[in-house]
Structure formats: C-alpha cells, structure tokens
Amino acid sequence: MTGFSNAKAEIEKGILNRDMVVIVGECIAEYSGRATSKLARGKRMVLIKGDGSISIHQNRLVRPTNYMVNTKIGCREENATFVIRANRQKPAEKLAVTFYTVLEIKRFEMEQSDDLRLSGSERDLNEILMQDLSMIEPGLKPINQQQHFRRGICDIIAEDRDGNFVIVELKRREADFAAVTQLQRYMKEVEKLKSIKARGILLAPSIRKNALELLEQYGLEFAKLDFELTPHDSASKAKIIGLETKQQTLAQHLAK
Amino acid sequence: MTGFSNAKAEIEKGILNRDMVVIVGECIAEYSGRATSKLARGKRMVLIKGDGSISIHQNRLVRPTNYMVNTKIGCREENATFVIRANRQKPAEKLAVTFYTVLEIKRFEMEQSDDLRLSGSERDLNEILMQDLSMIEPGLKPINQQQHFRRGICDIIAEDRDGNFVIVELKRREADFAAVTQLQRYMKEVEKLKSIKARGILLAPSIRKNALELLEQYGLEFAKLDFELTPHDSASKAKIIGLETKQQTLAQHLAK
DNA sequence: GCGATCAGCGGCACG
DNA sequence: CGTGCCGTTGATCGC
Numbered sequence: 403m404t405g406f407s408n409a410k411a412e413i414e415k416g417i418l419n420r421d422m423v424v425i426v427g428e429c430i431a432e433y434s435g436r437a438t439s440k441l442a443r444g445k446r447m448v449l450i451k452g453d454g455s456i457s458i459h460q461n462r463l464v465r466p467t468n469y470m471v472n473t474k475i476g477c478r479e480e481n482a483t484f485v486i487r488a489n490r491q492k493p494a495e496k497l498a499v500t501f502y503t504v505l506e507i508k509r510f511e512m513e514q515s516d517d518l519r520l521s522g523s524e525r526d527l528n529e530i531l532m533q534d535l536s537m538i539e540p541g542l543k544p545i546n547q548q549q550h551f552r553r554g555i556c557d558i559i560a561e562d563r564d565g566n567f568v569i570v571e572l573k574r575r576e577a578d579f580a581a582v583t584q585l586q587r588y589m590k591e592v593e594k595l596k597s598i599k600a601r602g603i604l605l606a607p608s609i610r611k612n613a614l615e616l617l618e619q620y621g622l623e624f625a626k627l628d629f630e631l632t633p634h635d636s637a638s639k640a641k642i643i644g645l646e647t648k649q650q651t652l653a654q655h656l657a658k
Numbered sequence: 659m660t661g662f663s664n665a666k667a668e669i670e671k672g673i674l675n676r677d678m679v680v681i682v683g684e685c686i687a688e689y690s691g692r693a694t695s696k697l698a699r700g701k702r703m704v705l706i707k708g709d710g711s712i713s714i715h716q717n718r719l720v721r722p723t724n725y726m727v728n729t730k731i732g733c734r735e736e737n738a739t740f741v742i743r744a745n746r747q748k749p750a751e752k753l754a755v756t757f758y759t760v761l762e763i764k765r766f767e768m769e770q771s772d773d774l775r776l777s778g779s780e781r782d783l784n785e786i787l788m789q790d791l792s793m794i795e796p797g798l799k800p801i802n803q804q805q806h807f808r809r810g811i812c813d814i815i816a817e818d819r820d821g822n823f824v825i826v827e828l829k830r831r832e833a834d835f836a837a838v839t840q841l842q843r844y845m846k847e848v849e850k851l852k853s854i855k856a857r858g859i860l861l862a863p864s865i866r867k868n869a870l871e872l873l874e875q876y877g878l879e880f881a882k883l884d885f886e887l888t889p890h891d892s893a894s895k896a897k898i899i900g901l902e903t904k905q906q907t908l909a910q911h912l913a914k
Numbered sequence: 915g916c917g918a919t920c921a922g923c924g925g926c927a928c929g
Numbered sequence: 930c931g932t933g934c935c936g937t938t939g940a941t942c943g944c
Contacts, residue, residue, distance in 0.1 A: 422703060422717045424680060426766055432890075436831070436937040437778035440890040444771025447678060447705075453718040461678045461768035462709040464725045465924060468774065471720050471939075495937070508762060510682055512717035515700025518724065522693035524920065550944075553872060554835060555918060574920090575692070578933075579810055583839035584919090587872070610932075616809060616843070634688075634696040692922040721939060727924075751922075780935065806929075811933060830935085834918075840934090866917075 406484035409507045413450070413477045413486065416509045420452030425486075427504040431458055431468050435495020441468060448486065448499055450475060452512065456488045458499060470497045522631045524574045526639035528557060531572070531605075535560050537642055538605065538625055542568065556588045567592060567600035577606035577624070582617045589622070662740035665760045669706070669733045669742065672765045676708030681742075683760040687714055687724050691751020697724060704742065704755055706731060708768065712744045714755060726753045778887045780830045782895035784813060787828070787861075791816050793898055794861065794881055798824065812844045823848060823856035833862035833880070838873045845878065 409425065416423040425448045431441035446467075447459045454473045457466035473488035484501040528547060535542040541563030549556045558570035569592060571585040581604060589602045602622040609617070609624050617624055630641045665681065672679040681704045687697035702723075703715045710729045713722035729744035740757040784803060791798040797819030805812045814826035825848060827841040837860060845858045858878040865873070865880050873880055886897045 420717070422715075424703070426764075433937070434887065437776055438887045438890055439774050439776040439937080441774050442772040445766070445768055446771070447680070447766070449703075449715065451715075451717050451719070455718070455720045457720050459678075459705065459707075460771060460773070461676070461707050462711070462770075463707070463925075464711045464713050464722065464727055465936095465938095466720065469720050469937080469939095493937090506764060506766070508682075508764075510701070510703065510717075510762070512701050514718075515702070515716060516698040517716070518695050518697050520693055520695040520922075522922080548943085550918090552868060555943085575922090579843060580836060580839075580934090583836075583843060587835060587839060612808060612932085631690065631694045634694050689922075695922075719940075721921095721923095725922085725924095749922090776937080778937080804928085806933090811928090831937090836919095868917085 406479050406501070406504060409484055409501075409504045410477055410479060412507050412509045413475075416450060417475055419511065422452060422510045422512050423450040424448070424506070424508045424510070425450075425501070425504060426506040428502045429458075429499050431497065431499045433468050433470075433495070433497045435470075435490070435497075436493060439468065443502070445505075450486075454488075456486070456497065468497060468499075470495065473497070519634065521634055521639040522574065522629070523639075524557075524572055527574060527627070527629060527642070528572055530638065530640060530642055531558065531570075538570065538603065551588060551591045553587045553591045554584065562601065567596065567598060569600055569602045571602070571604050572627075573604070573606035575607060577604055577609040577613055579610070579613050579616060581606065581609075582613050582620065582622070585617075585622055586620050589620075662735050662757070662760060665740055665757075665763045666733055666735060668763050668765045669731075672706060673731055675767065678708060678766045678768045679706040680704070680762070680764045680766070681706075681757070681760060682762040684758045685714075685755050687753065687755045689724050689726075689751070689753045691726075691746070692749055695724065699758070701761075706742075710744075712742070712753065712755075724753060724755075726751065729753070775890060777890055777895040778830065778885070779895075780813075780828055783830060783883070783885060783898070784828055786894065786896060786898055787814065787826075794826065794859065807844055807847050809843045809847045810840065818857065823852065823854060825856055825858045827858070827860050828883075829860070829862035831863060833860055833865040833869055835866070835869050835872060837862065837865075838869050838876065838878070841873075841878055842876050845876075 430443050433439045449457050455471045457469040460467050470488045473490050475488045477486045486499045488497045542560050544560050546559040557572045560568040562568050569588050573581050585602050592600045603625050605625045605627045628643050630643045686699050689695045705713050711727045713725035716723050726744045729746050731744045733742045742755045744753045788800050791800050799817050801815045803814050813828045816824040818824050825844050829837050841858050848856045859881050861881045861883045884899050886899045888897050
C-alpha cells in the first residue's frame with residue numbers, strides 16, 4: 403500500500419458518487435487548452451465538485467489559480483507522485499495536477515441544496531420599471547422589453563408622450579463606455595429599421611465622466627437611477643427611490 | 659466547552675496567522691452590499707484565505723455561491739449557532755454565514771507560493787505582433803501600443819505602406835459586438851483628433867456573423883489571427899502561425 | 915446547440 | 930486612488 407492509495411480511493415469514490423472532494427498538498431499544475439499555463443510547486447487546495455468542475459486554490463484571491471468546468475476527472479499514481487487529470491472535449495482542454503505529497507483528503511457527500519436568492523440584479527430592476535415607466539419620465543409607456551434586434555437585445559422599448567420611440571438601456575451600476583455604445587448600437591438599428599428618429603436613454607446609478615461625454619456626442623440621454631435594496635423577505639426585490647432625468651425635451655435633443 | 663469552541667479557536671488562529679481555513683457544515687448565509695442575497699439552509703464548504711477573501715461553495719459550479727474579498731473576518735457563537743461575519747467598508751458590504759452544525763474544520767498554514775505562469779493572453783499576442791506587424795499586412799509599421807485615448811486605450815497604432823493611420827484592436831478569442839464598437843470608439847476619436855481618415859482592423863481568431871456585419875457597416879476591416887500556444891518552456895509565449903487579412907485596399911475601403 | 919449579455923463580475927496595470 | 934479593460938472570463942437565459 404503506497405502513500406497515495408487512500409487519496410486515489412477517496413477521489414474515485416467521490417467522482418462516482420458526485421461528492422465534493424478537498425485535497426491539500428504539495429503540487430504542480432499544468433493546463434493547456436484555451437491558453438497554456440504552468441504552476442510551480444507549492445502547497446495548495448484542490449476542490450473537486452460533483453458537476454465535474456475542479457479548481458486549484460492558493461491562499462489569496464477568491465478566484466482559483468487554475469480551474470476547469472464540465473470535465474471528466476481521473477487520477478492515478480505515477481512514479482512517486484499522485485496525478486489528477488481533468489479533460490474536456492469542447493473546447494479541447496486539459497488540466498493535470500501532480501501531487502508530491504497529500505496532506506489532507508476529505509470527501510463530503512453533498513445533497514443538492516437550494517441556490518442563492520439574490521435581489522437587486524438588473525433583471526429585478528427591469529421588472530419594477532416595466533410596471534411604471536413614468537418613473538423615468540411622465541407619460542412614458544412600455545412597448546416591449548428584452549426585444550431581440552439584429553444588433554443585440556434591447557432592455558426596454560417605450561413610447562414617450564409625444565409618440566417618439568424611446569430605447570432604454572439599464573445598468574445596475576455605474577455606466578461605462580460599453581454601456582453607451584451598447585445603447586448606440588440599438589439606436590442605429592431602430593432608426594434604420596423604422597426610418598425614424600428615436601430617443602435613447604441610459605438609465606444607471608451614475609456614469610463615468612468620459613462615458614457621459616461620449617453619450618452626449620451621440621445625442622443620447624442619461625437618467626440617474628437611485629434604487630434601494632430591500633430586505634430579502636420584503637414583497638419587492640428592490641425599490642426605486644429616485645430618478646432624475648435630465649428632462650431634455652425632444653426639441654433640445656433634435657437641436658444637437 | 660460547547661460544540662463550536664474548536665471551530666472558533668481554529669478560525670481565530672487562522673485569521674491571526676493568515677492561514678487557509680476550510681469549514682464544512684450546515685449553514686445559511688446572508689449577504690448585503692452591492693446587492694442582497696439569502697442562501698437557504700444546506701451543507702456547504704466555506705473557504706477563508708489569508709488575504710481576507712471568503713467564499714461559500716456548493717457542490718456545483720466553479721464560482722462560489724457567495725463570496726467577499728478584502729474583508730475583516732470575525733466569528734462567534736450565537737445561541738446554538740456559530741456565525742462567521744465578513745465586513746468591508748468600501749464598498750460597504752457584509753456577509754454572515756450561520757452554521758447549525760460544523761462537520762469539519764481544517765486550518766492550513768500556506769507559505770506564499772509562486773503565481774501562475776500563463777501563456778497566450780492578449781498581452782502576449784500584442785507583444786509578439788509589435789515585433790513584426792507585417793504579419794498583419796506587408797509594410798505595416800508600429801507607432802504605439804496601449805495608447806491612452808480620451809475614449810479608451812487603443813491596443814496598437816500603426817502606419818501602413820501608404821502612410822495611413824491604422825488602429826488595431828486585438829482579441830484573443832472570437833470577436834463580438836463589443837469588440838467592434840470598441841474599435842469604432844477609437845476610430846472616431848482618431849479621425850476627430852487628426853482630422854484624417856484612418857483604417858481600423860479588428861484582429862481576432864474569428865468573429866461572430868452579426869458582429870462582422872456591424873464591422874462592415876462601420877467601414878472597418880477584419881483580419882483573422884491564427885495563433886498556436888507554445889509549450890510553456892519555449893522561448894516565446896505563443897506563436898502566430900497564420901494571418902489572413904481580407905486584403906482590402908484603402909481604395910476599396912474608402913469607396914464604401 | 916449557439917448567441918448575446920450580465921456579473922454583488924474579479925483582478926490587473928497604468929495614469 | 931480612479932479608469933479602462935481583459936478574462937482559460939463564468940453563468941444565465943432565450944432563440
């Protein structure tokens with residue numbers, strides 16, 4: 403009975419049973435696939451999960467230094483080492499973790515538990531807004547949400563009191579360049595499709611200075627969205643507590 | 659001596675010593691900060707690292723169901739439970755994990771180990787390209803890289819054999835809408851700044867069909883970048899094995 | 915399966 | 930510090 407026979411047995415049992423397995427020891431790691439990497443020898447924690455994901459954790463950062471998902475995992479003793487291999491076909495990639503010592507190996511049977519219930523996502527805010535778009539601007543009426551365009555999926559489409567199309571792009575955090583160009587993409591498509599001039603509103607808690615500059619050059623509008631995260635047991639998922647539009651009229655808008 | 663005194667002692671010792679600590683048990687979790695979330699009771703693995711990161715792992719997905727970074731961590735027994743609290747000031751957020759049972763607690767002293775050496779990142783490809791831009795197109799000469807613009811940071815600026823400015827945006831994987839609009843952002847800025855017509859090349863292994871359509875509407879070019887990931891001990895970090903440009907001449911380009 | 919986008923994105927590097 | 934952006938992004942959701 404060699405030094406790794408217990409580790410081998412536990413891991414194989416774990417894979418079969420879809421358990422969570424924790425291994426701690428001195429190891430190296432080599433990954434190749436979408437990139438290639440090499441991890442020099444050191445003490446680390448390797449985590450194998452029931453869905454075939456594997457990750458190598460060092461003692462810093464939440465994210466693993468190496469990882470793979472949707473893998474087939476196998477292990478074997480090789481010379482004086484113990485090697486865990488994870489493979490995947492599409493995309494083709496593989497990870498090998500070679501242990502020189504295994505300090506700890508633990509297998510945990512984990513019944514499937516409920517996933518997280520999270521509030522305050524963009525999806526939540528979108529739902530709330532759709533119930534009353536007048537929060538953005540008086541007289542704003544919903545037409546559609548999550549509409550598929552050729553150039554992407556638009557968050558909210560509405561019509562203002564003057565009968566203009568309004569495209570709304572919603573961000574749960576500070577808007578950046580990407581948010582602006584995303585909105586602009588939808589704008590160009592709508593204007594081309596409908597051959598009309600539409601208004602575009604970027605709705606977010608705040609916007610980066612340079613992004614605002616770009617937004618204005620595109621003739622788009624920014625509206626500040628203040629929302630409050632409600633306790634999780636409350637009726638709504640979040641609460642929109644304030645919303646300042648720049649209240650740019652369409653006339654001003656077109657004058658640009 | 660209650661049931662959790664060992665857990666408390668180990669975690670406190672771990673925090674002091676910046677160890678890695680693994681706790682497995684029945685718990686709930688509540689997060690509030692940038693969003694709010696609640697995790698129903700279930701068996702999970704909690705990982706505390708020496709840098710103040712903490713993550714709660716279920717038996718699926720590489721990413722933790724809950725997590726925090728840069729925290730101060732504390733723990734205490736409360737009634738018949740054991741609670742780990744992580745706090746952070748900026749942004750203000752907190753996580754509480756309440757254990758009903760602790761099945762396993764292990765503390766590991768982890769000397770700092772070398773980080774990953776990875777090859778094939780965009781940075782690597784950029785470096786290789788800068789040594790010989792003629793791979794993209796004969797006669798292309800580098801002017802600058804990673805240049806800060808008002809509207810972002812441009813990967814590569816070059817000059818073609820006809821003396822035209824060429825803006826190159828590099829992607830290590832299939833280019834999408836965002837890649838196209840990113841390039842377009844830099845183009846508009848350069849043309850405005852220099853009052854010249856410049857060429858824009860999106861360099862990537864492939865491009866999404868709809869993104870290509872958008873690219874062409876913007877009058878930009880796509881060039882296919884084939885690269886090979888070299889074994890990690892080789893001299894170069896990656897090797898560019900082929901590069902098909904559409905070989906659109908500037909004349910054709912301007913004719914659009 | 916692919917396409918498109920969000921993410922409590924995290925993490926990094928440079929100003 | 931903030932700014933911009935990459936990531937072996939991962940993960941979700943809709944077609």
